[in-house]
Amino acid sequence: MSAPDTFPAVMTTQQDTGRWRLYVAIYGVPASQWPEYVFDGATVPSVRDRSRALDALGYTFTASPEWGWIEDYVPGDDPAQPVSLFASAQVRKVAS
Template identity: 40%
Template sequence: MKTLTAQMSSDGSAWRLYVVLYGVPDWPTFRWERTAPVPTVAERRRALAALGYEVAPGVVWTWTEDSQVPEDDSTAVVLIAAVTVRERDGGAA
């Protein structure tokens, strides 16, 4: 079964989760209208399911830290979580 990458990010504003689909202009996206707390794994699983995806078996979320301006480490931090996903059986994706 084909796998894709889902990412969740925040730069201090609301958290959003999206599935990366290369060559597609509008990626499936879910947005939490809060800045804290970080969405739980269960919330992320439900959001992915609403988008038609599920976390691939045996995979865990990984976290990366970046800067809003990558060449300037004094700018605000952007937190990015990523996980491998696959389409759910009967999913809309």
């Protein structure tokens, strides 16, 4: 369980463009209003790139910039098809 002032930062690929999208899931706020950053290109953003994106959104890591990765797929799909990858890390809002 995370502290009330921490949130999950999630990074995943956009299915339609292949670009990586990072967003901060804020509890009690509609997903359409979550802060987000879309990276240029289809290459997986480096940890430094992710840190810079979080800085631009006004967030920072709660501890080390360690990301956990999850592989997702739709059961029954063709196993030769690419899977979706999700990365997450805990962040907090930077005091202004």
